[in-house]
Amino acid sequence: xxxxxxxxxxxxxxxxxxxxxxxxxxxPERIYGLLGRNGAGKSTLxxxxxxxxxxxxxxxxIDGMPARENDEALRKVYLMSEKNYYPESMRIRxxxxxxxxxxxxxxxxxxxxLAEKFGLxxxxxxxxxxxxxxxxxxxxxALSVNTPYVLLDEPVLGLDANHRDLFYRVxxxxxxxxxxxxxxxxxLIEEVSAVIDGIIIIKNGRILKDQSREELLSxxxxxxxxxxxxxxxxxxxxxxxSSVLGGLKSVYIMERCDRTSVPDGLEISPLDLQxxxxxxxxx
Amino acid sequence: xNKAIKYQWSxxxxxxxxxxxxxxxxxxxxxxxxxxxxxDGETYxxxxxLEMCTGIFLFVVGLNSFKEQFFMFLQNxxxxxxxxxxxxxxxxxxxxxxxxxxxxxxxxxxxxHRIQPNLYFTSVLAGLYQDWFLQNNAVLVLxxxxxxxxxxxxxxxxxxxxxxxxxxxxxxxxxxxxxxGLWGVPFxxxxxxDDLLLNNRASRFLLEQMFRLLGFNVGNPVPAxxxxxxxxxxxxxxxxxxxxxxxxx
Numbered sequence: 001x002x003x004x005x006x007x008x009x010x011x012x013x014x015x016x017x018x019x020x021x022x023x024x025x026x027x028p029e030r031i032y033g034l035l036g037r038n039g040a041g042k043s044t045l046x047x048x049x050x051x052x053x054x055x056x057x058x059x060x061x062i063d064g065m066p067a068r069e070n071d072e073a074l075r076k077v078y079l080m081s082e083k084n085y086y087p088e089s090m091r092i093r094x095x096x097x098x099x100x101x102x103x104x105x106x107x108x109x110x111x112x113x114l115a116e117k118f119g120l121x122x123x124x125x126x127x128x129x130x131x132x133x134x135x136x137x138x139x140x141x142a143l144s145v146n147t148p149y150v151l152l153d154e155p156v157l158g159l160d161a162n163h164r165d166l167f168y169r170v171x172x173x174x175x176x177x178x179x180x181x182x183x184x185x186x187x188l189i190e191e192v193s194a195v196i197d198g199i200i201i202i203k204n205g206r207i208l209k210d211q212s213r214e215e216l217l218s219x220x221x222x223x224x225x226x227x228x229x230x231x232x233x234x235x236x237x238x239x240x241x242s243s244v245l246g247g248l249k250s251v252y253i254m255e256r257c258d259r260t261s262v263p264d265g266l267e268i269s270p271l272d273l274q275x276x277x278x279x280x281x282x283x
Numbered sequence: 284x285n286k287a288i289k290y291q292w293s294x295x296x297x298x299x300x301x302x303x304x305x306x307x308x309x310x311x312x313x314x315x316x317x318x319x320x321x322x323d324g325e326t327y328x329x330x331x332x333l334e335m336c337t338g339i340f341l342f343v344v345g346l347n348s349f350k351e352q353f354f355m356f357l358q359n360x361x362x363x364x365x366x367x368x369x370x371x372x373x374x375x376x377x378x379x380x381x382x383x384x385x386x387x388x389x390x391x392x393x394x395x396h397r398i399q400p401n402l403y404f405t406s407v408l409a410g411l412y413q414d415w416f417l418q419n420n421a422v423l424v425l426x427x428x429x430x431x432x433x434x435x436x437x438x439x440x441x442x443x444x445x446x447x448x449x450x451x452x453x454x455x456x457x458x459x460x461x462x463x464g465l466w467g468v469p470f471x472x473x474x475x476x477d478d479l480l481l482n483n484r485a486s487r488f489l490l491e492q493m494f495r496l497l498g499f500n501v502g503n504p505v506p507a508x509x510x511x512x513x514x515x516x517x518x519x520x521x522x523x524x525x526x527x528x529x530x531x532x
Binding site for chain 2: 047050051052053054069070071074075077078079081083085086087098099101102103
């Protein structure tokens, strides 16, 4: 398996450039976070990978095969979208059955087990579900489909805290038992940061960062303290951004930390992904 | 592709059951009423136009089966090429099935006529080419009737599906233009222009061509079969062209 390779993909919607020369690789058996602000191009990218829309230029391959209009390649990937593309009048059990027809590796037993865990009534029709349960049923399908590549676009949309916690636990369990490539596109960065390995940050249709979580977060640090002390410390340093709360200032610095040069009164802590994301995508 | 065909059949079977249940109830009602009327040689009951109902039914089925199924197939990793191929196979099998079903119903209607001679169960299409059917042997008549029903049904289904695909693909202005043009051009614009400028020559020409294409001028159903099949093939091509760049909205 060689992964999903996106090569120089560009997509415009009228005058809006949704993706601008995007190139990246989703390697086999890793969990990625695809992070970006609203309208950054995340869903567009996922839709192009799964042949739902077409790129204006560039190519996507899945395990070396072109993804565009290729049944064999498309059978290896499943996209759980924000929107529902299943018939509104179809009962959830039927959705599971038909998914099993189109994806032979689909585990019906596991899907029903997850439905029970999440409290999803499989006799209900898709249109009868609340926002949260609409996400849950799609997530259950995605976790049961057993394709080598699973893309999740806003999987926790509308889920309460309990269900979100359950989702992450089930995801990790599933990944441990049957490793696959999972791409999670989400706005809930703090929650997802604990489960993801690779991070791709997309801004205005371009890739801003494409690194492992460890690499990305080790590239910088946070220094906190009184405003005056922090301001003195950050002179000549590569400052990404800052936040002030009362008299306390926190500054995000994108360079390796030399602890010997940190004066007393200042606290050094690792970068947190959400703060890093905000600073990167604000500038 | 096989799964896509299976899904399309699964999607239509409930509608088919309802349709034929209604038809059977109507035929049963017709039979009961016929049995209750006098068999005096002057009073009779006639049931006609089943194939017209089926044609309209298939047109509406075609009209309603693009968007939901297209989304379902894309969600499940089916390429547009495979969707098109499965659609072609499905439409051929559905129309063949309904042609056979309608012929069986008409054969049952023929049996009614034997039981109760004042009951007439006839076909509009067969009526149009009655002389030809009377002059040829039973096997050929059966085959040609089947092909005639099949060709008309297929063209009706293909037309409905084509219209719904067109509406999906074109923008808002196109939808408005099409909605107005579909009725305005043939029923208002064309007759006006033809009458005022061409002295109705265009209408006469079109009518002559239509008679020729449908075999009315020679009383032969074979040209009609060829015409409707040709229309279906053209529409298959248009489906492909419209479908290959269709995207989720």
